[in-house]
Every structure is written in C-alpha cells, then in structure tokens.
Amino acid sequence: MVCTRKTKTLVSTCVILSGMTNIICLLYVGWVTNYIASVYVRGQEPAPDKKLEEDKGDTLKIIERLDHLENVIKQHIQEAPAKPEEAEAEPFTDSSLFAHWGQELSPEGRRMALKQFQYYGYNAYLSDRLPLDRPLPDLRPSGCRNLSFPDSLPEVSIVFIFVNEALSVLLRSIHSAIERTPPHLLKEIILVDDNSSNEELKEKLTEYVDKVNGQKPGFIKVVRHSKQEGLIRSRVSGWRVATAPVVALFDAHVEFNVGWAEPVLTRIKENRKRVISPSFDNIKYDNFEIEEYPLAAQGFDWELWCRYLNPPKAWWKLENSTAPIRSPALIGCFIVDRQYFQEIGLLDEGMEVYGGENVELGIRVWQCGGSVEVLPCSRIAHIERAHKPYTEDLTAHVRRNALRVAEVWMDEFKSHVYMAWNIPQEDSGIDIGDITARKALRKQLQCKTFRWYLVSVYPEMRMYSDIIAYGVLQNSLKTDLCLDQGPDTENVPIVYICHGMTPQNVYYTSSQQIHVGVLSPTVDDDDNRCLVDVNSRPRLIECSYAKAKRMKLNWQFSQVTAQSPQEEQEHRKWGEGPHGRRGRGQGPCGNKEAVTPGQFSRFIEHLLHVRGFT
Template identity: 80%
Template sequence: QKDGEDAASSSDTASDPASSLFNHWGHDLGPESRRVALKKFRYYGYNGYLSDRISLTRPIPDLRPDGCRNISYSSDLPQLSDIFIFVNEALSVLLRSVHTVIQRTPPHLLKEVILVDDHSSSLELKEHLQSFVDETNTQHGPGFIKLVRHDKQEGLIRSRVSGWRAASAPVVALFDAHVEFNTGWAEPILGRIKEDRTRVVSPSFDNIKYDTFEIEEYPLSAQGFDWELWCRYLNPPKSWWTLRNHTAPIRSPALIGCFVVDRKYFEEIGLLDEGMEIYGGENVELGIRVWQCGGSVEVLPCSRIAHIERAHKPYTKNLTAHVRRNALRVAEVWMDSYKSHVYMAWNVPLQNSGIDIGDVSERKALRSRLKCQPFSWFLSQIYPELRSYSDTVAYGVLKNSLRNDLCLDQGPDTDNVPIMYLCHGMTPQNVYFTSSQQLHLGVLSPTIDDDDNKCLVDVNSRPRLLECSYAATKHMKLTWTFAQGGAIQNMESQRCLELVESRQSEFTFQLAIQDCTGQKWTITNILTVLPQ
C-alpha cells in the first residue's frame, strides 16, 4: 500500500488545496487517479503522484551562468558526505535526490550518502528504502549509504546534527530530501572550502514546481532574513554587481537552509542550536554566528540545485509557534539591544513574553568563548540593507476605550484606509510609534530594497496609510502626539484620531480624524518614555 494513499486521510482536514494542484496539471486524469493524486498532494505538499511516474535520473537544464563551464578546479579537492534529512518524504522524491547526487558528483569526491529518517510513519519508507540502500551498497561498497533512523521525531535541526555525527568525510553537505542536483554542483563549493575552511557555502537554488515538477530558473541571489527571522532571497550586494562576473561568489548574510561546511569547523563553531525546536530560524542563526565569530557565508552561482517549494508544509501543525520561539532564542543570544526588533516583529512583549525559549546559557558561553563581534558590527558590515527600528518607543496593538474588542488594522491592502477590526494581533494590526512621532501600521519593512513602512497620515481630515518616505517628502501630516491612555492628536492639524458611530461599518464604529473629544487609546508595549 502506497504512502499518501493510506496516510493522507489524517491531513484531509487541511484547507482543500485541490484547486492549486489541478491548475496547470492533471486535466486528462480520470476521477480515481485524481482522487489518489489529491490525497498524495495533501499528504506531501507536492505532486507525489507525478513524481512516481518520472525518471529518478531525469535530465534537467544546466542553468549555470556562462563562464562556469570553463573554470577548472584543483585535482585534490576534499571528499564530501552528503546528508539528507526527511520525515515521510515521497520515496520517489527522496530517491531522485540520492540518484542525482550520485550521478552528478564525481565518484572520487562523494565519500558517502547519509539518510536521516526523523521517525517517518510511512510504510513505503520502512519497507522499500532499506532494500534500495542494500542494493546501492552492493554496487558502491559497504557503508556508501548509511541510514540513520530516529526512534522519535527530533525535528529538522537535531536531525541535521545527527547526520553530521554519522559523517566521516572532511566536508559535509546538509540537504533537504526533495532536491535535484545539477551538473558540476560540487567542485565549486569544495574548491572554496579548500581555500578557506571557515567558509559556509550554499549552492544557488532553482525551483522544482510542486505541481508540474518543471524546473523554474531563479535569479542569482544572496540569502537573508526579515525581523521575524524568516529567511528570504536578497538582491546580491553592490560589491558583487561591480565585479561584472556572474560566476563570482555572492556574499550572503544568512542561509536559506541547505549548505556545505567543513566537518570539523562546523563543530568548532557550535553546529546548530539543538535547543531550537523542529524547524525555522536555525539557518539564520548559523549565518549570524558564522559571520560574527570570524567565518563567512556565500552563495555560489556555479553550483546549482533544484528544490521543491511545497505548496504547504505537512509535517507540523503549528509551525509559526516553533519559528517564533526559535527566533527569540537567536535574539537573546546574538542580537544585543537589537533583540527588541525581533520581539516587535512578532508582536511579543520584550519583558515577560510568556514564551519559554529554554536555556540559552550554553549558546551564550559559546559566543563568549569564540570572542564574537556584536550584532551592530554584523548590521554595518554584512547586512546594511536590513532596516533598523531603534527609534521605536512603543509597539503592539492599539485599542480605543469605546470598544476594547477592536484594534487599529491596516484594512484591505488595496485602498490604504485603516479600519477598526476584531483584535487578533497578527501583522495587519502591528503598530509602531517612533521617537519622531510617526505611527507605522502593518509589517516591518525588512530591507531598504522593500517597500517602505506605512504611516498614518491626516489627509483632509481622513485617516490614510501612505509610505512614510513618500509622506515625509510631500510634507504631509504624519506626526502625532500620543500618551498611553490619552488622545492620538496630529501635530499639524491638531485633530484627533477617533471612533465615530457608523451604520456602514461592520462593527458600528469607524475611524475619523476630527476635533478632539477626549477619546483614550492604549498600546500594548512601551519601550521608553513617549515623546510629547
């Protein structure tokens, strides 16, 4: 019985993703095949039905920049242990990852492949994977593929460390088990690590579309993060563009997830933070730590890997809570006074957050032992594109005493009109009041390349949300006085942000800017004395 046909029922409660699977694929499938395909899709977050029907060693387009093919590498590059982490992966997807790394890595460079099964429940993986391992080891020599099985689920972070423990080659490559390796991926990375063992290197990623399994070329990027510590692709730094050489390594503030590192250096620098839970933030933490403690992180255009971006992540119900907890651990250990930015982005109180991040004393001792740089150094030297919010004096949700169940909300993205809405404390209700007396609403803009933050502006006595830089350039009315439990008053117009009764509004009140009547507003978290 195939995985996804037996186990999919447990995921049936998820919001039905059928429409997204069949948008570009499967129009000619009969009803029974559609049912099976959909169950597998719900279970894996990608098209397991199609994966089972395409070659494990299919050719994929060589997407390396011109010039990569002409570079020659040292004949004595270090050997590699390739580590794949998985839980309930589709067998065909896992095997394609393994087949393509064997097929597209020179045999003298690939010492071993390590498969870490983080306590999968799938019958397919239990029955068929061992026979594949035995078969391959008969062909390549005993121990060429090692299978490490966990007897309880440890999560991606601790699974990577257990893969590292099983490895014996001088260099380890830690990958997801839903990738396909491109021609010549290994030599550029091993060459860079041979030159300097303190480099942590990522390949450049392309996308395997989750529905059609077509390869989509991604632009060359660095890898960074926002203040919630979600990783994201970044435009390469100006210094890279000025080289006019698309084969040159790209300096990168952090890692998206898959990376290659000298095995012993990885231990010296502190592996991954095993106090983190499940998934999320570990790649950002590693990037920050490597840079602050004397190493470097880079992305190589000449090394390309295609990776499936799932339509949904099936392996944990409450991923956001894990990422938030992990992010707060990183903030406490590595970010000094900038830790407030992570708390602000997650809309969590800086003191008594109510979130147990576990014991971080070992990680703080590691930082001290390695004599690492402060986070301000990392921001100025490595990630100057990340916006700083040190001028924030208060943050959280903003409530009016007339209706304590309603919060200021950015409303629909399209019309730039703030509204009052039932409080949920998610991003659209995040308010930031600054020392320059601007009131920002919504997401904290991560980098200078992203759209600016939205500021509350008095436009002809109507509340509007406009990009702060635009409103400032146009000399609009965007500064406010605000005291906790007092009015929000525009400094230029002297009018106040208030609630007025309205039959049109879903909640009988709507926002207005009018002559002040003494309405009282409160914000959740105050960092310092509010400017008056």
C-alpha cells in the same frame, strides 16, 4: 521556511526549502527539455586513474539498483488497487494541483493524485511516473562552463533529512546526487529519517539500501529517530554519522545539477571557515517543471524569517556572474567543513523543530571569524511544497527560536526582534530554554558584536532605533477591537477584532509617526506605512511619500489619549460627544468599523507592550 525574494530585476514571495504556503512567483520559467551532459572542465585532462575508474563502475552499479527500484515502484503503482475511501475524496476541481497539470486524467486518476497531493504537499502521483534520472536544464551562468578546478578536492558526505517523504522523490534526490557528483568526491550518502510513519520508507527503503551497500559497503547509511526531533537536531544527527572532510546538509526533495560540487569543494579547500550555499531553483509542486531563480544573497527580517536579497553592490561591480556572492545568512541547506562545523558550535540544539537556525548559523559564522557565500556555479533544484499537511503551525517554534537567537547574539538590537514579534521584552511569557552554553560559546570564540555585523556584513538591514513604543491600539469603548491596516490592496485603516498579528502591529516613533503593519526589513524596501490625516479620514500611506508631500503624519500622545492635528475641528464637524462613533463599512472579512481622525483620538487610549529603545 518562508523566504521573501527581492532581486535586481523582479520581486516575488517564495517558499524555499520548507514550503509552508502557496506561492506566487513572478519569475522566468526556464524549462529546457533537452539533456545537457555533465562536463567537468579542467586545464589539462590527467591520465585515467584506476581508482577513479573503479569508483565510476561502483556508481554505475548503484544507478542500476536505483533503476531497478524505480521499476518496482512503477509496477506497484500499476498493480495497487484503489482503496474504497478514494471514491469519497474531497472535490478536486478547485485544487491548485490541477491549474497547470492533469487535465487529461480520468476522474479516478484525479482523485488519486489529489489524495497524494494533500498528503505530501506536492504532486507525488506525477513524481512516481517520472524517471529518477530525468535531465535538468543547465541553469548556471555561461561562464561556469569555462572554469577549471583543482584535481585534488576533499570528499563530501551528503546528508538528506526527511519525514514522510514520497519514496520516488527521495530516490530521485539520491539518484541525482550520485549521477551528478564525481564518484571520487562523493564518499557517502546519509539518510536521516525523523520518525516517518510512511511504510514504504521502511521496508522498501531498507531493501534498496541493502542492495546498494552490497555493491559498495557502507556507501548509504541510515539514521532512524525513535521520535520526531525536528529538522535542526536531525541535521546534527546526520553530521555525527558523516566521515568525509566536508558535509552537505540537504532536504530530501532536491535534484542536483551538473557541476554543483567542484565550485563548493574548491572554495572550502581554499578556506575551511567558509560556509557555502548553492544557488537554488524551484521544482514546481504541481508539474515538477524546473523554474529558474535569479541569483541572490540570503538574509532575514527582524522576525528572523529568511529572505532573498539582491547581491551586494560590490558583487555587481565585478561584472562576473560566476563570482561568489557574499551572504549575510543561510536559508537552510548548506555545505561546511565537518570539523569547522563542530568548532563553531554545530546548530543550536536548544532550538525547536526548525526556523531561525539558518539565520543563527549565518550570524554566528560571521561574528566569530568565518564567512558565508552563495555560489552561482553550484545550482540545486528544490521542491517548494504547496503545504505541509503533517506539520503543525510552526509560528510558535519560529518565534521562540528567534528570541533565543536575539538573546545570545544580537546585543542591544535584540529589542528589534521582540518588537517585530510584538512581544514585551520583559516578562514575555515565552520560555526560550537555557542559553548559558550558547553564551559561553560566544565568549569562547571571541565573537564580534551584532552592531559590527550590521555595519560590516548586513548594511542593508534597516534599524529602528527611533521607535519608542510598540504594540496594538485598542478601542476604549470595546476593548476587543483594535486598529488594523485592513486589506493590503487598500490604504484605509479599520477597526477589527484584536488578534495581535502583523496587520495590527503599531509602532510609535520619536518623531511622532505611527507605523501600522509590517516594518520594512531592509533599506531597499521603502514601504513602511504611516497613519496620515488627509482631512476626510485617516489613511495609511508610505511614510517617505507622506513626508515628501508634507502630509500631516505626526500624532501627539498625552498620557492615555492621542490627538490629531485636526482633533477639535473634527469634534465640531461631526458634533460628536467624547465617545462619538461613525458608521460601519463592509469588507472581505465581515463587518469593520471605519475610522475618522476625531474618533481615532478618542477610541485609542493606550499602547500595549510599551518598551524603550536604545
């Protein structure tokens, strides 16, 4: 899932938990090479518990089995002959994999590394050569080390979801969970294989599970799907097998940090209606270094893509970096009371693959009497893939899921979701499936309205009740051309082949402003761009700035034509007829036509998908 991160000190766009695109992150790299031991601080150390000592012994045996399998993997790497086709691998000199890693590799080594990178979306070649028990920097706020927790906490089942994961990455996830979770708190690990085709995830993984369970029967359970069900249904599959009072649902490319479990289990013990997210750090896909992420809440935009948010003002006023962060939504991985998860309706299995289910769960929990928190003292590192080569484009699934959420939970604000996706609210042509059961669930749980949610939980969300029409603006002379915002680095609108994606989204407001491109999702983002007449030609300028400078940004629509404040003057200036045109310009995407205020009013004839907002 692509999430946008905006924090108090810096801004970056990052891929978290799903890793679909390359990332550019302006973040401090917090790589620490020395090992920081796991220390669980309590008010008073109890006398040694016999059961606890037995659990520790079992844990050590399991770790020994992991170490054994690690050696098997390394031996396999050394002995495996190069396949003939590897010599024909694609050129690797421009690959992002080698920007900060691999300069010392031989050409053959680079080919092998690139081939695995193309398959997995991360550096599996390096992962296979890293220890499973590698140390992680302790990135918790310093105050976390001084906290004490109850001796009696509920057990947790950790569920890992995967499809075609690199075996070493999966084993490192398991190893870190075992090593950094107190043994008396970790009841079991559940592996959900969503129909992987990777052979090493079958025989080798089964061999490992059998050896571990030989020492501790039933400790690792494996669920294998006969067909790919997607992340949403896979998580529900894992929950159904879990037996501990608390269930932690994670991707299988994570590494748990020291002391992650106690803060989570304490908060859930205090209130079982809390759904908890840890704070996430990044495992870089190329060199596997750990990159520290700032503390953040988790929210979403009107397309229901997840995004990071600044912690709320109330949290900052506490001046306590260890305090739980109130969060409007979740980004995917979370920990929840097992029975409460069922009571609240699990995940919506009517959704497809993944995307939007994390937002839907957060909205549902809040509206139906629960709460969502991010815990600064519980930190998990997660690999952000450069790409997901074995997964189709997920946009269609995310769009469908978003509309499903809108229809069930968002009341009159569902129009914002249709608007953000540039889809007509009536006759959208998208089958969102049967939502009768989900609406019945909402009624059964006596949930609050989405307006309450926006006011009480997510006041940062920007509302657009003043938009009276939206769609694209088409050229009347050549209807396959549309108004486009053009390159992000420029403020000159262009005419470009119609594709209906975000750069061509147009929104017309009751104050006669025309917004072009993406709409700012929160009140903290003041970057909506308006079409403005600056005498020489139209410009796209931040609406608030244009208004403050009293620029001409009002456009009057009369039936099927638009008229700028200088329409008649432009007609006379350019001597154009009713369909006059002006010269062409060049850009990075090919030929694009420049737009003048006069011609803008003539080639724009209608708004598509006109819908009223209440």
